[in-house]
Amino acid sequence: MTKPAPAADTVAVIGAGPAGLIAAERLSAAGLKVTVCDRMPSVGRKFLMAGRGGLNLTHSEPLEAFVARYGEASAWLAPMLRAFPPQGLIDWAEGLGQATFVGSSGRVFPKTLKASPLLRTWLARLAAQGVEVRTRREWQGWNEAGELVFALPDCGIESVRPSATVLALGGASWPKLGSTGGWAPMLAERGVATAPFRPANVGFDAAWSEVFRDRFAGQPLKGVALTFDRRRVRGEAMVTRYGLEGGAIYALSARLRDAIGAEGHADLWFDLRPDSSEAELAQKLAQVKAGQSLTNVLRKATGLEPVAINLMREAHGVALPSGPAALARAIKGSRVRLTGVQPLDRAISTAGGIALDAVDEHLMLTALPGVFAAGEMLDWEAPTGGYLLQACFATGWAAAGGVLARLGVEV
Numbered sequence: 101m102t103k104p105a106p107a108a109d110t111v112a113v114i115g116a117g118p119a120g121l122i123a124a125e126r127l128s129a130a131g132l133k134v135t136v137c138d139r140m141p142s143v144g145r146k147f148l149m150a151g152r153g154g155l156n157l158t159h160s161e162p163l164e165a166f167v168a169r170y171g172e173a174s175a176w177l178a179p180m181l182r183a184f185p186p187q188g189l190i191d192w193a194e195g196l197g198q199a200t201f202v203g204s205s206g207r208v209f210p211k212t213l214k215a216s217p218l219l220r221t222w223l224a225r226l227a228a229q230g231v232e233v234r235t236r237r238e239w240q241g242w243n244e245a246g247e248l249v250f251a252l253p254d255c256g257i258e259s260v261r262p263s264a265t266v267l268a269l270g271g272a273s274w275p276k277l278g279s280t281g282g283w284a285p286m287l288a289e290r291g292v293a294t295a296p297f298r299p300a301n302v303g304f305d306a307a308w309s310e311v312f313r314d315r316f317a318g319q320p321l322k323g324v325a326l327t328f329d330r331r332r333v334r335g336e337a338m339v340t341r342y343g344l345e346g347g348a349i350y351a352l353s354a355r356l357r358d359a360i361g362a363e364g365h366a367d368l369w370f371d372l373r374p375d376s377s378e379a380e381l382a383q384k385l386a387q388v389k390a391g392q393s394l395t396n397v398l399r400k401a402t403g404l405e406p407v408a409i410n411l412m413r414e415a416h417g418v419a420l421p422s423g424p425a426a427l428a429r430a431i432k433g434s435r436v437r438l439t440g441v442q443p444l445d446r447a448i449s450t451a452g453g454i455a456l457d458a459v460d461e462h463l464m465l466t467a468l469p470g471v472f473a474a475g476e477m478l479d480w481e482a483p484t485g486g487y488l489l490q491a492c493f494a495t496g497w498a499a500a501g502g503v504l505a506r507l508g509v510e511v
């Protein structure tokens with residue numbers, strides 16, 4: 101039986117990032133009156149920031165492999181990712197006039213490589229569906245009457261009692277974009293279990309020599325393979341003044357972070373020529389004419405860039421091992437000791453947040469009936485590659501489905 105949404109049913113969506121906006125889209129499409137509130141003067145600031153890197157919306161790998169990227173949260177997220185899968189997100193973006201393409205690594209981007217055109221048309225669609233977006237409204241919790249309390253730009257206070265609430269307040273990284281994690285104590289006070297915030301997809305400290313730091317900070321180590329704790333990933337790492345960051349580092353960052361937390365350091369192994377075996381490299385090195393500098397030998401025989409050769413010097417000593425076999429071994433295994441994790445405010449995303457067992461299968465907080473949660477504020481984490489946005493969209497969609505079910509609105 102289809103029941104139209106009763107006119108009196110209003111839903112408050114708090115947080116105008118991708119999770120909140122997609123929830124607002126589904127709810128308003130079902131006929132509910134939706135108000136989206138955000139503390140910032142404009143919406144979707146982190147989404148727009150993601151657009152600076154090309155807006156990696158999702159990933160084209162098979163769904164089973166895709167779901168596995170969420171580690172411990174995979175089984176929990178799986179039904180939501182199946183209900184709003186990568187192809188669903190691609191279709192949605194294309195429905196907003198944003199053609200997409202699959203990059204060489206399988207990552208999916210809009211052809212514009214920007215978030216702003218997508219956000220613009222999205223907001224126009226929401227306005228056409230009657231969604232009211234109210235910025236500069238900071239949610240401050242509930243008052244004694246159980247109403248939502250917002251601080252207004254003129255220092256006033258507004259309290260509202262919607263039929264249902266979707267919280268989509270984001271994690272705690274890049275706080276200047278609006279998501280500060282300030283909601284955590286407010287929810288904890290109301291009996292919602294939360295896990296401590298931790299940086300995810302973050303850089304790590306390494307004790308570079310001054311020479312290496314000054315000369316190579318900002319240079320990429322391309323096409324390398326990194327191994328930590330028996331997990332090997334291929335990709336790119338970026339040398340920074342403090343240590344290392346970049347896609348391949350982020351792919352290992354949860355394990356590296358936890359190891360540094362437990363042991364104070366983590367040893368990361370670089371294979372600087374993953375497509376050649378040690379024997380092949382040794383053979384090539386042996387063929388270079390004598391009398392040349394070691395740097396030239398390495399460059400000519402293996403094509404290694406100066407940044408890679410000097411990373412080997414950081415790992416094996418300035419003199420480097422002598423002889424083709426030992427050099428080949430060094431190319432295939434250079435150890436970098438990571439000694440610290442960059443802070444949460446510099447991380448791309450946040451681990452921790454609302455415990456997954458604090459919500460029911462519709463993402464309603466069991467301690468707060470009628471209040472739903474979506475997006476990065478939930479305790480899942482994933483590497484970069486489009487997995488973050490995909491889970492924000494999928495959980496926003498699911499939370500809206502939960503609201504519809506609770507209000508008895510069928511679509």
Ligand SMILES: Cc1cc2nc3c(=O)[nH]c(=O)nc-3n(C[C@H](O)[C@H](O)[C@H](O)COP(=O)(O)OP(=O)(O)OC[C@H]3O[C@@H](n4cnc5c(N)ncnc54)[C@H](O)[C@@H]3O)c2cc1C
Pocket residue numbers: 114115116117118119120137138139140143144145146147149150151153154155156157158237238239240268269270271273274277278279280281282283447448449474475476477485486487488489490492
């Ligand atoms: C530099 C960078 C690049 C990224 N690139 C990518 C990428 O290419 N692909 C990808 O998948 N992911 C990427 N991400 C991650 C992705 O942007 C986030 O995971 C995603 O935006 C989280 O969505 P969300 O809706 O859960 O929260 P957010 O986007 O953080 O939105 C939460 C909103 O809640 C509002 N808010 C918070 N507290 C309050 C309050 N008390 N009252 C009112 N409003 C409040 C905030 O102002 C904010 O607008 C990137 C992140 C960063 C920092």
